[in-house]
Amino acid sequence: MKPEELKIYADFMKEYELEYLEVKKGDFHLILSKKGTEIIERKITEDRPVVDINKIVEESKQTTQELENxxxxxxxxxxxxxxxxxxxxxxxxxxxxxxxxxxxxxxxxxxxxxxxxxxxxxxxxxxxxxxxxxxxxxxxxxxxxxxx
The missing domain is CATH 2.40.50.100 (RNA polymerase II/Efflux pump adaptor protein, barrel-sandwich hybrid domain)
Structure with missing residues (x-):
């Protein structure tokens, strides 16, 4: 998953003031949590690295113009x-x-x-x-x- 795709979900959480978001699409599974300060991205068949949600939120601020669309x-x-x-x-x-x-x-x-x-x-x-x-x-x- 690309960082800009993660930003969409992070912004969705921020907009609706969610503490936790879980997305399942086929073999893709994404869990976002503000309480844990980390995002775990993985496919069911393989683990992926942990991503820092604070970094994603910071990057999302830099692309405000794109996100406004x-x-x-x-x-x-x-x-x-x-x-x-x-x-x-x-x-x-x-x-x-x-x-x-x-x-x-x-x-x-x-x-x-x-x-x-x-x-x-x-x-x-x-x-x-x-x-x-x-x-x-x-x-x-x-x-x-x-x-x-």
């Missing part, structure tokens, strides 16, 4: 997250894909109503934080987009 797309309601309009259709967006303002990013089903979630900005999809078919909460971050 990061947008967190949040769920406007409680429901079920779907990346595609149907199980056989391709996803609305993929990681790294350019999106325009108004492009559909996903659907959230609530009470049998399909609600399209659209991008408010032109940019690039940097992270997709929810798995297809999983429940989401109001205000939960679904996507991270880098504004262009």
């Amino acid at each position: 990061i947008v967190y797309v949040k769920s406007p309601l409680v429901g079920t997250f779907y990346r595609a309009p149907s199980p056989t259709s391709p996803p609305f967006v993929e990681l790294g894909q350019k999106v325009k303002k108004g492009d559909v990013l996903c659907i959230i089903e609530a009470m049998k109503v399909m609600n399209e979630i659209k991008s408010d900005y032109d940019g690039i999809v940097k992270e997709i934080l929810v798995e297809n078919g999983k429940p989401v909460e109001f205000g939960q971050v679904l996507f991270i987009i880098l504004k262009e």
Whole structure:
């Protein structure tokens, strides 16, 4: 994982005043903790070196301009997250894909109503934080987009 990717998670923790954050994506597992003053990054099959969260936070201050272009797309309601309009259709967006303002990013089903979630900005999809078919909460971050 690149330092700039870790900065995104460190900034997310800072923005929401979290003491602990754990991210699992496939065979990748990341744990961030303010109390322990360290970040342990590892794949399930191999250990990685320990990274100092204070160093990451300090580096993130240096790239404020870049980070100001990061947008967190949040769920406007409680429901079920779907990346595609149907199980056989391709996803609305993929990681790294350019999106325009108004492009559909996903659907959230609530009470049998399909609600399209659209991008408010032109940019690039940097992270997709929810798995297809999983429940989401109001205000939960679904996507991270880098504004262009």
